[in-house]
Amino acid sequence: MRVSPLTITSYTATCAAGAGREALARALASRRGGLTPCDFSATPLGTWIGRVPEIERAALPGDLAAWDCRNNRLAWYGAGRDGFTERVAAARRRYGAARIALVIGTATSSVGATEEGYARLLEDGQYPPELRRPIIHAPHSLTDFLRNALRLDGLSMTIATACSSSAKVFAHAERLVRLGLADAAVVGGTDSLCGSVLFGFHSLGLLSPEPCRPFDRDRRGISLGEAAGFALLEPQGEGPLLLGYGESSDAHHMSAPHPEGRGARLAILEALASAGVSAEEVDYINLHGTASRKNDEIEAQVVAELFPRRTFASSTKGWTGHALGTAGILEAVITLLALERGLAPGTLNTESVDCACGPQIRLKNEPRAIRIATSHSFGFGGSNCVLVFGRERLS
Amino acid sequence: MPSTQSPAEHELARLIVNAVNLEAVAPEDIDPEAPLFGAGLGLDSIDALEIALEISKRFGVQIRSDDEENRRIFASLRTLARHIEEHRRRG
């Protein structure tokens, strides 16, 4: 199956390492990560998180008050960076609001608001009045908010496949445009820190007591992060390109990867085939690299097997934390920044690579001409997605 | 002939059956010396986490998921009950 390349005419991301492209690019270049000791929960959890401080100062405009909650405030703040909302408005004028698809990925959506409702239940078993807004307690909350905030009126959906969610949105959007069901698409995601994920990952023993160190021999688990990221995809225009994608399932275990990396391998190979590129042509890979013992071991093996020594591969979760459903779009943006600026970020916090790693996995940043880049997202429930980006169409 | 459960082992057997929703097994039918994991009762690593959680709530004994001793501690109902007894006394 060959993909019809789409141009990414606008893109933005906000995370613990920086709000907007410039801040994020500076943080990557200067090796300044955004992880801090977890201060999010009243119950102490000896872990580190990638918190976005700007959310606490963000507010929704009055006409969007019905969707007010922390996750949607992060989404609003994030969509407002890099002139993204203005570019969407211009696209609306060009294509018509009904011809722009909205495909958004998230794992948390605004479950934080539901958690708050339960924590502050009134005597009669009701939520406090200010939380009695059904939409913010539904998984579609974020997408419904964005539909209204961006004034889009086309096909819209929430993709919720855990850590691959906001990578798969690119695939869904490409299919809609290729089949004529939309003329352009807004894709992206927003996930925010909340009790469910903090204590959920804690219960699985997956949280690191120190800032995460992907692919490190002595890595001790993941650092959770929050983020918002968005991209505008059009059939023509100025900007880097989505050249292809691959999707697969591990079909092994809900929270552990296939021991031979079967799903990861399938997704990588399909992505390359869909873009018509070979492994040798990939200059940079943004790895999933969560710093969990199992993910990194398997992912390292698959990369060592499929790619030549010269491929530069790194995980950027040491800067941002693992943004769960929003990791896909956040790391797509980081990959696009690398592509456009010719700087491959290394792997922050990591000191000595695990023996499973091949020569591809790099720790230091490196200036490098990047023509083709890929991004890996491998999620809970075994859902995998690999995206291929490039600076120009391939003949 | 499987050995008999002590009262502490029986209490622990009931905890396990409830914690992991074992449908087809009655607590008193768990052979205290048979393997808990793999073939025997078919428990896996997620079940181990659930059981450790319940043990922590009921007995105040923490079993960390990355403890290298876990293979030994979780080997059978008997070894698990013994571990709980030892750590309760120290508490």
Next chain:
Amino acid sequence: MRRIELHVQGIAFWAPRLPGWERARAILRGEAAAPAEPAARPSPALLAPTERRRAPDTVAVALEVAAGACASAAREPRTLPSVFASTYGDLAVSDALCGQLARAPLETSPTKFHHSIHNAAAGYWAIATGCAEPYSALTAHQHTFGIGLLTAAVQTLSSGTAVLYVAYDIEARGPLATMARSRGILGAGLVLDTHPSDRSRMCLELSVEEQTGCIPTRARAQNEALVAGNAMASCLALYEALAEERAREIVVALPGAKALRLALAPRP
């Protein structure tokens, strides 16, 4: 307006008073009475005992209809990409998890956390069948059924293979039930393909109606009553039409007051 021609190869359904497609079909046609007593939740045979004992209601009903649709299409599950659609996901798990977080967050159950992800059912399906094909798990709130069906159709066209579509919702519990309205359990499955096979039941021509204001089709009142209150109940109109096996047009709601037109025709 883009038209997509599909063939319905497999059909499955499960609700407490429409338990399984064989019985549901007869009931929806008015040829049999619905059971007086609602059936308890299904117990899908393909789940290994370890997974079956842990499976929440969403997984039980989704896998039951997934397996049913594949069997009715005589298709190996491991060959099919799939789309799993649910308005709310697992409302019982959400209630339990949020309650636990409010009381004693350090006692959060890892199993419950696994089950709280929107793709839990899809993930369990992939594990149970060993299916490495991609799956999507989605929601579009009150438009979930239509968006999910359209997504499955798009996947079919794009990959050139048959695709499994599963839609489901369960009952809301606890304080969350004041915000998320859904009663009972409902699962609906289809296997769709662009090519007919000797298992094809109906042709289905799908098009997105650009005009707003089309009224979504409803099932007959006595049938609607059987799934009343479930968040996915609006899917029943299509299943009633599939049961009737005659030429009909069904309108399914899409966002922005638009609609999916489904022109059904018996296979020639």
